Amino acid sequence: MLFTSRNSHFAPGKAIRGGIPVIFPWFGPKDPNPLSPMHGFVRTRIWEVDFITVPEVGPATVQFSLESNEETLRIWPHPFRLTLEFKLGSSLEIVWKVRNTGRGRFQFEQALHPYFPVADIHSASVHGLHGIDYVDKTDQMSMKIDSEPTIRFTAETDRLYPDTTSDCILEDPTSGRRLRIEKKGSSSSVVWNPWVAKAAALSDLGDEEWRSFVCVEQVNAGRNAITLPAGACHYFEARYNFLNK
Numbered sequence: 001m002l003f004t005s006r007n008s009h010f011a012p013g014k015a016i017r018g019g020i021p022v023i024f025p026w027f028g029p030k031d032p033n034p035l036s037p038m039h040g041f042v043r044t045r046i047w048e049v050d051f052i053t054v055p056e057v058g059p060a061t062v063q064f065s066l067e068s069n070e071e072t073l074r075i076w077p078h079p080f081r082l083t084l085e086f087k088l089g090s091s092l093e094i095v096w097k098v099r100n101t102g103r104g105r106f107q108f109e110q111a112l113h114p115y116f117p118v119a120d121i122h123s124a125s126v127h128g129l130h131g132i133d134y135v136d137k138t139d140q141m142s143m144k145i146d147s148e149p150t151i152r153f154t155a156e157t158d159r160l161y162p163d164t165t166s167d168c169i170l171e172d173p174t175s176g177r178r179l180r181i182e183k184k185g186s187s188s189s190v191v192w193n194p195w196v197a198k199a200a201a202l203s204d205l206g207d208e209e210w211r212s213f214v215c216v217e218q219v220n221a222g223r224n225a226i227t228l229p230a231g232a233c234h235y236f237e238a239r240y241n242f243l244n245k
Contacts, residue, residue, distance in 0.1 A: 004017070005018050022096075025040050048064060048065050062085070114181075117213055121193060133146075165184075186219060
């Protein structure tokens, strides 16, 4: 169900090119401070394994957690606790809880950034975002409307769709796969593929691997950032399910 680059850096402090990067507490660049890495700092952290259950019947479950510490507080001055629960069965289900463990409110952005494999990017398409405004990051952040019934890929694609809770379907007719992408607690979506030039500039992505994946992301960013009072918890859920399995 998930793509991972053969060139990915599996090393401490390095993001993995593929799988499902976990983005928090900001989406994209924050500021020129070297302590503020692209897409926040949790995607390169070591998480704790809270528990694993493997029942005789039904999905296996694994939960991870990550808490603020002195290092994270220097980067982003807010105490927090994150938990990620994965249910691994006929579908992949994820429940992400963000808890404010401090004494004041804070605002954050977040995303699950899954890389979904496709047999041929040229024939793949994404359904579910027709008629929704989006920010085109490949065209000077201009606002556009998705006027086509499906998103097809003919060049670099980097679109942020705010104010949408819609499910999406990724069609990959070359492989015969159809994937439903559902979400709750997320009010933005992103569709991304780097295409030729950007892929060549990424050291952790093979030059031709752009042909083999599409990212359809579940996001809260920009005007959909979340403000969380002290002691409160935000629930964010995603479910990925093959329709023809």
